[in-house]
Amino acid sequence: MNVPRAELIGVTAIVLGFVGAPVFSHYYESHLESRAIANAPKSGKLHVYHITGMAKPGMWTLDAVEGWNYWWRKPRRLSEIAVNKGDTVLITLESVDVRHAFTIPALNIGHIEVDPGHRKILSFVADRAGSFPFMCATVCSCTGHGFACTLTKKQGHEGMTGILTVTEPLGPPDARLAVTISEEKGFQPSTLHVKEGDVVELTVTSASNGVGQGVGFCISEYESKVDLQGIAKGDSRTFKFKADKAGSFTIYSSTNAGDKINAANGTFVVSGTSGANH
Amino acid sequence: MAIIGEKIELRVIQPEPPHKQEDLPGRVDLFAKAPWLARLVKLRSFPAMLIIPNLIMFWIFLLAGIFGSPVGSRNIMIVFIWILWWFALIAVLVPFGSRLWCTMCPLPFFGDWVQRHAVVTVRKGNSAGTRNQLFGRLQVWPKKLSNIWAQNIGFLCLASFSAHLVTRPMATVIMLGSLIVIAAGLGILYRQRVFCNYVCPVSGFLSLYSMTSTLELRSRDKNVCKKCTTKSCAAGSDKGWACPWIIYMGQLERNNYCGMCMECVKSCPNDNISLFWRPFCSDKVLKGYDEIWKAFIMLVLAMSYSVVLLGPWGKLKDLANVAEVGNWRGFFAYLSVLWFSALIALPAVYYVAIRLGRALAARRMKAGQEGSIPSMKDLFIRYGYTLVPLGLMAWLAFSVPLIMVSWAYIVSVISDPMGRGWNLFGTANFPWSPYHPDWIGYIQIPLLMMGLYYALIRGHELALKLWGDNRRAVLSLIPLAVLLTAITIAFMRMFTG
Numbered sequence A: 001m002n003v004p005r006a007e008l009i010g011v012t013a014i015v016l017g018f019v020g021a022p023v024f025s026h027y028y029e030s031h032l033e034s035r036a037i038a039n040a041p042k043s044g045k046l047h048v049y050h051i052t053g054m055a056k057p058g059m060w061t062l063d064a065v066e067g068w069n070y071w072w073r074k075p076r077r078l079s080e081i082a083v084n085k086g087d088t089v090l091i092t093l094e095s096v097d098v099r100h101a102f103t104i105p106a107l108n109i110g111h112i113e114v115d116p117g118h119r120k121i122l123s124f125v126a127d128r129a130g131s132f133p134f135m136c137a138t139v140c141s142c143t144g145h146g147f148a149c150t151l152t153k154k155q156g157h158e159g160m161t162g163i164l165t166v167t168e169p170l171g172p173p174d175a176r177l178a179v180t181i182s183e184e185k186g187f188q189p190s191t192l193h194v195k196e197g198d199v200v201e202l203t204v205t206s207a208s209n210g211v212g213q214g215v216g217f218c219i220s221e222y223e224s225k226v227d228l229q230g231i232a233k234g235d236s237r238t239f240k241f242k243a244d245k246a247g248s249f250t251i252y253s254s255t256n257a258g259d260k261i262n263a264a265n266g267t268f269v270v271s272g273t274s275g276a277n278h
Numbered sequence B: 001m002a003i004i005g006e007k008i009e010l011r012v013i014q015p016e017p018p019h020k021q022e023d024l025p026g027r028v029d030l031f032a033k034a035p036w037l038a039r040l041v042k043l044r045s046f047p048a049m050l051i052i053p054n055l056i057m058f059w060i061f062l063l064a065g066i067f068g069s070p071v072g073s074r075n076i077m078i079v080f081i082w083i084l085w086w087f088a089l090i091a092v093l094v095p096f097g098s099r100l101w102c103t104m105c106p107l108p109f110f111g112d113w114v115q116r117h118a119v120v121t122v123r124k125g126n127s128a129g130t131r132n133q134l135f136g137r138l139q140v141w142p143k144k145l146s147n148i149w150a151q152n153i154g155f156l157c158l159a160s161f162s163a164h165l166v167t168r169p170m171a172t173v174i175m176l177g178s179l180i181v182i183a184a185g186l187g188i189l190y191r192q193r194v195f196c197n198y199v200c201p202v203s204g205f206l207s208l209y210s211m212t213s214t215l216e217l218r219s220r221d222k223n224v225c226k227k228c229t230t231k232s233c234a235a236g237s238d239k240g241w242a243c244p245w246i247i248y249m250g251q252l253e254r255n256n257y258c259g260m261c262m263e264c265v266k267s268c269p270n271d272n273i274s275l276f277w278r279p280f281c282s283d284k285v286l287k288g289y290d291e292i293w294k295a296f297i298m299l300v301l302a303m304s305y306s307v308v309l310l311g312p313w314g315k316l317k318d319l320a321n322v323a324e325v326g327n328w329r330g331f332f333a334y335l336s337v338l339w340f341s342a343l344i345a346l347p348a349v350y351y352v353a354i355r356l357g358r359a360l361a362a363r364r365m366k367a368g369q370e371g372s373i374p375s376m377k378d379l380f381i382r383y384g385y386t387l388v389p390l391g392l393m394a395w396l397a398f399s400v401p402l403i404m405v406s407w408a409y410i411v412s413v414i415s416d417p418m419g420r421g422w423n424l425f426g427t428a429n430f431p432w433s434p435y436h437p438d439w440i441g442y443i444q445i446p447l448l449m450m451g452l453y454y455a456l457i458r459g460h461e462l463a464l465k466l467w468g469d470n471r472r473a474v475l476s477l478i479p480l481a482v483l484l485t486a487i488t489i490a491f492m493r494m495f496t497g
Helices: A005-039 A259-263 B002-013 B035-042 B048-067 B076-097 B100-104 B109-116 B149-160 B169-189 B194-199 B201-212 B222-227 B263-267 B289-310 B314-320 B328-362 B376-415 B437-467 B470-496
Strands: A046-054 A059-061 A080-084 A088-095 A100-104 A109-114 A119-125 A130-136 A161-167 A175-182 A186-188 A191-195 A199-206 A215-219 A227-231 A236-242 A247-252 A266-271 B124-127 B130-132 B215-219 B273-277
Touching (some): A005 A088, A046 A080, A161 A236, A199 A227, B035 B263, B035 B273, B048 B100, B048 B169, B076 B376, B100 B201, B149 B289, B149 B328, B201 B376, B263 B273, B289 B328, B289 B376, B289 B470, B328 B376, B328 B470, B437 B470
Parallel strands (some): A130 A227
Antiparallel strands (some): A088 A119, A100 A109, A100 A130, A175 A186, A199 A236, A215 A227, A215 A247, A247 A266, B124 B130
């Protein structure tokens, strides 16, 4: 078949355009991610999270929310990011509706404002063990730019929280402890006993919402190993750490949870060979 | 004197159209002035050289709409189509280029390809009454549907969901994707560009407002067409495809249904087809109720778009924006008002104005002249042209704030077409910065005044032709002029608060 040259050029241009656009898109996105990874700190294992903020129904999610599934979406709430101490965390942040502001206050991260349709990149080394709330630090409201902005109701901010859990890589627990925190009784039980060198699995349950941001659990001189913040009423959080320092340490709430809980203290006793008291 | 007067009156009513297009007032033969333009248009690769890039862009827009950010202002699908393309169409392409958009539109590409099995070249043959080889079922479109009612209703349907179309990329993907599939399907079943002629909602809009355009594609000399034995413009030849819009250039008097594909320029054996520059609003004849209802619909939509998308009434916006707000009862109330206004209320008010004008003018008729009173049908349809320049300018006035307020989005999405954090040309984070929003009102008011001016001037010319006497013409036009002025003032108040 004798196909004229002009016809061949036309058809080739169309095929190249149709194939080239998605190929370029794939290549360019891979290139962007590689560049972000190259610029991230080098420590431990790299964890990459693509987090999308949504004011309606109010959540951070790892699920992609794109044009095709915007109306039919059923995204799952991102309630926890779990990494090991010393690992690198690379987070790309997006918003699909209104301006959000991502923050992890305990780690002095953010707030990082994310406008709808824009992408921000955040990377850090998780060098402090504990469980730290991340949240949206702004009232999620319309940025008001142009006619394309139609969502004017302030919604979503309340539900946009999750937990970053940073643990040390430890083996199976030697001791399992459970603590309940309430306004009436403070820390129950108020004294916890373990042996020096034990891997402790601790479950903290909150019976109070404090002044709105839950309660916290922290042990003096173990702040870099166990610091559970923002535990909402009814929630439990389980965490592992190594009791590698003997002595008697104070348990307190690292989240401002109101006068009663702030004033309540417990004792964490690590019995060791030296038996030194703190 | 009376007899001479009668003769003059007859000449005014039925002027003999000149054979040569250049003899019409204000015509400039562009191919004669710029021979390079004629050479360009006669290339077989024209208009494929425009359609193919547009088709690839269209593909990119679809991908961006599906896989890109759902945020309209950060997605090229919304920003390029509903801000850039829409403004370019209304402000430049239609008023100065007639239906040049149809020349490069990618929507009928697959339908054309199914029929022609070619992108650039032409096939000589003998099928479907043409001298080209065409493929597909090649059925004839039903005569009952050979009007623009489907386009009218289609455009009204799309406009009903405008709040979603202009904000959510996927809504635009569904709309444009559906149009391209329908165009291809009709291309398989029916001969020529049935989709463009009778179905495409955008085509209906273009057909109406291209009447105002300063550009036209016409035969240079109608006598040459009459003597032409091949009628290649309509039937095709080895140089060009038969007119896909099923037009014989020897009888083409209006821009409405010429898609400017330029095949006739290539196929004409007498080199008798050319592009002409002409005065604004040169086509002055509406034909049929479908065309005048198009004018009603477009005028009402210009108002409703302005109110819903630009107005300060958040509750109205919420009613139209059912997908986000979820108020279905409110949405149906909004739809009812919109459809009633476009299909019944405005036509009814217009009818009353025409009827009043006719009664006023008829009172000036001498005894025995009653028979020369134009019929209501004639007046209703012919005076409808006055809504065309007014409607176009209302749309332009609506589009001005879109581009002046949102132009920065164009700059940023060029670098990040899908809103996924790209920065191809370093402009992805170009800040949103409206361009002199304080000037918008000062631009909109003269535009609306210009629309009213042309409506009244052309209305007067039409009235003179219909009534044959200036006094009666003016009287017949008074109620309509009041209505048009009231509409213009309503737009002005809407835009300037």
